[in-house]
Amino acid sequence: MTFAVETDGLRYHAGKTFALSGVNLHVPTGSIYGFLGPNGAGKTTTIRLLIGLLRPEGGRITVLGEAMPASYVRVLARVGYVPDRPHVYPSLTVAESMAFHAGFHRRWNARWAAELQAQFRLGGDQRVGALSKGETGKLMMLLALAQEPELLMLDEPTDGLDPVVRRDVLEALLAYVSDRQATVLISSHLVHELERICDWVGVMDRGDLVAELPMREFKNGIKRLHVTGAPALLDGAPFSVLGRSPMHGGAEQWLVRGWEPSMRDHLESMGATVTDVIDLDLEDGFVELLRSFREQR
Amino acid sequence: MFKSILKAQWKWTRLAVLVCVLGAFAMPLMSVNSNLDTASPGMLISQMQTWGVGYALLAGAVGLLVAWLAWAADHRGHHVYALALPVARWRYVLMRFGAGALFLVPVVIALGVSALLATRTPGVVPAGLQAYPVALTLRFAFAALVAFAIFFAISAASVRAAGVVLGAICAVLVADFLTSAAGLHWQIGMHAVDILMVYPGILSVFSGRWTLIDV
Numbered sequence: 158m159t160f161a162v163e164t165d166g167l168r169y170h171a172g173k174t175f176a177l178s179g180v181n182l183h184v185p186t187g188s189i190y191g192f193l194g195p196n197g198a199g200k201t202t203t204i205r206l207l208i209g210l211l212r213p214e215g216g217r218i219t220v221l222g223e224a225m226p227a228s229y230v231r232v233l234a235r236v237g238y239v240p241d242r243p244h245v246y247p248s249l250t251v252a253e254s255m256a257f258h259a260g261f262h263r264r265w266n267a268r269w270a271a272e273l274q275a276q277f278r279l280g281g282d283q284r285v286g287a288l289s290k291g292e293t294g295k296l297m298m299l300l301a302l303a304q305e306p307e308l309l310m311l312d313e314p315t316d317g318l319d320p321v322v323r324r325d326v327l328e329a330l331l332a333y334v335s336d337r338q339a340t341v342l343i344s345s346h347l348v349h350e351l352e353r354i355c356d357w358v359g360v361m362d363r364g365d366l367v368a369e370l371p372m373r374e375f376k377n378g379i380k381r382l383h384v385t386g387a388p389a390l391l392d393g394a395p396f397s398v399l400g401r402s403p404m405h406g407g408a409e410q411w412l413v414r415g416w417e418p419s420m421r422d423h424l425e426s427m428g429a430t431v432t433d434v435i436d437l438d439l440e441d442g443f444v445e446l447l448r449s450f451r452e453q454r
Numbered sequence: 455m456f457k458s459i460l461k462a463q464w465k466w467t468r469l470a471v472l473v474c475v476l477g478a479f480a481m482p483l484m485s486v487n488s489n490l491d492t493a494s495p496g497m498l499i500s501q502m503q504t505w506g507v508g509y510a511l512l513a514g515a516v517g518l519l520v521a522w523l524a525w526a527a528d529h530r531g532h533h534v535y536a537l538a539l540p541v542a543r544w545r546y547v548l549m550r551f552g553a554g555a556l557f558l559v560p561v562v563i564a565l566g567v568s569a570l571l572a573t574r575t576p577g578v579v580p581a582g583l584q585a586y587p588v589a590l591t592l593r594f595a596f597a598a599l600v601a602f603a604i605f606f607a608i609s610a611a612s613v614r615a616a617g618v619v620l621g622a623i624c625a626v627l628v629a630d631f632l633t634s635a636a637g638l639h640w641q642i643g644m645h646a647v648d649i650l651m652v653y654p655g656i657l658s659v660f661s662g663r664w665t666l667i668d669v
Contacts, residue, residue: 210537234540244535246527248466260458261539 161186161221161308161340162207168215169206177202177364179216184342184357189334191355191372192344193443198361200344201241204312207342208238221308234262237301241312243293247286251279251296255303262304270303277325291322298326302333309333311343315350327354348440352376360446367450372439379442380416383433384409384424391427395420399446408432412445455541456549463553466527470519471557477512478565478594481505482587482666486572495580499668506664509565513594514660516561517601524554525609551606558598566591569666583667590666597659604656 162184170176177199184190194200205211207220209229218225220232245254251274259265274281277295279288288296294314301309309330315323331354334341345351351358352372359369368375379399387409391398396415404410421431437445485505489498528536536546566587572578573585608616630643651661 208538210534230540230542232540233538238538240534240538242534244531244538246462246466246535247530248527249462253462253465257458257462260455261541 159186160184160219161188162190162342163219164203164207164216166216167203167206167213167218169202169211169213171202175199175202175364177206180361180364180366182359182366183369184340184359186340187338188357189341189343189355190357190359191351192342192359192361193346193348193351194344194361195346195447197363199364200361201312203361204238204310204342204344208233208236208310234264235307237304237306237309239297239301239309239311239314241316243285243297245285245293245296245300247284249285250281251283251285251288252281254285254296255281255300258300258304264305266303266305269305270299273299273303273329276329291318294318294322294326298329302329305337307337307339309339309341309343311341313345314343315347316345323350330354348443349438352439360443362447362450365450368446375442376439379412379414379437379445381433381435381437381441381445382411382413382416382431383435384411384429384431386429387411388427388429395423400448412448456552459546459549460553460556462527463524463550464557467520467523467554467557470523471560474512474516474519474561475564478516478561479568481508481512482565482569482572482590485666486575486578495583498580498583499665502665502667503663505666509590509594509664510597510660512565513597514601516558516598517603518605520554520557521602521605521609524550524606529609547610550610551603554602554606555599558595558602562591562595562598565594573666579667583669585667587666590664593659593664600656600659 160183162182164180164182167177167180167182175197180199180203182203192200192203202211206213207218207225209226209232212226221235223232225232246257249257255270255274259267259270277292277299279292279296279299283292285293285296294317298311298314301311311330314330315326318326327350330341333339343351343355355372357370358372358375360367383404385406385408387401396413396417398411398413400412402410416434418434421434424431485502485508489501537543539546541549569587569590573587579585608619626643626646630641633640633642649655650657652658
């Protein structure tokens with residue numbers, strides 16, 4: 158497997174309280190990688206480090222096979238970036254913004270940019286500063302897509318957008334990815350949104366990459382079990398227990414990863430009884446994962 | 455790339471440039487017209503020197519405005535857009551500087567044309583005196599460029615760096631006030647001004663005689 162983005166022991170700190178402490182990120186080439194985490198987890202900081210807006214204090218960053226931030230000019234020519242806040246010049250019109258952006262990107266596809274402009278219903282004469290939040294989000298996505306990047310880094314691109322605009326933006330993104338086999342790193346705290354489109358997921362919390370795995374494993378493997386007669390120790394269990402908490406009547410609630418129905422026998426051979434197996438959706442899994450991670454610290 | 459920068463920067467600088475062009479065009483004509491009735495050549499020179507302060511101030515103001523506007527849009531977006539563009543950062547700064555420097559040209563031309571027009575009128579320059587429209591224009595151009603370069607550098611730096619510059623100026627003023635209040639005639643402020651304004655100080659182009667009509 159090759160990686161479009163790879164970090165090794167990435168370190169950075171901001172202020173006295175926030176630090177990235179040795180992040181090892183691996184975004185497979187051609188994947189849509191969901192970068193999950195609560196607000197303040199370090200997603201935006203990590204993305205800014207990846208594209209050279211910030212300088213790391215330690216570790217190694219490789220983007221599209223090039224070392225960052227040393228090769229930022231070559232890398233940025235191949236990366237489409239949508240930041241968490243609007244960054245385009247507010248005094249320019251939509252058409253002027255597109256012309257400005259095109260001036261810096263050799264692979265700018267003017268015809269497709271015009272198609273996207275029509276699809277997003279953005280008037281060329283509209284001043285960027287007067288656009289609604291949804292229209293600004295569409296414009297930023299248009300600029301990132303029409304430069305035909307090999308890698309898209311999207312930092313909360315749909316945050317605060319209404320469902321209709323969000324759907325427009327995500328549809329354009331998915332159409333591009335399926336056409337060009339581009340890689341996408343998309344950060345969000347809207348778990349359900351990522352659940353629909355991503356095939357890999359990385360979870361950040363307080364500057365740490367807590368988990369990184371294929372989406373299907375993340376979705377299917379995490380269960381909540383209700384167990385009676387639970388043994389104190391679980392040697393050689395074929396699944397991971399992320400957390401266990403007491404319930405009424407001596408029963409326990411377990412959060413496990415890697416669970417399969419056949420594993421019920423393993424527990425029962427140890428004298429325990431599984432009374433309930435609850436499927437967790439991505440959001441529940443995400444919340445439970447963070448909770449168990451924080452308890453371990 | 456430069457064309458893109460030039461077009462965008464022009465959009466948010468053009469109003470300021472227009473105002474400066476009008477000011478630069480008006481100043482030489484006004485300085486001459488307001489002194490048409492001045493009787494003696496000595497008084498005319500004295501009046502022209504008074505107007506000279508205006509040229510220096512206008513050059514400083516043009517440099518400040520154009521430099522500030524060169525970075526204003528990037529500052530507003532915390533430079534995220536500029537830093538995410540696939541261009542070397544030194545090159546981006548150079549292009550912003552080049553675009554800003556080009557916007558000084560119309561102001562300089564306006565002043566030059568006005569100075570030539572003002573001094574070509576028969577009877578404006580009394581016998582024994584000379585008109586210096588080209589010298590004044592060149593000096594104005596150089597002063598505007600110096601002011602632009604200084605304010606461009608300050609404006610390009612971080613808020614902290616701008617704060618350090620402002621803090622240093624305030625420290626000199628406070629030290630000057632305290633020493634003079636204590637009866638010590640060290641004249642720190644005056645010395646600081648001399649270092650900057652007297653040749654080879656970086657602002658020496660702003661001092662001296664800025665007269666359109668002189669001996």
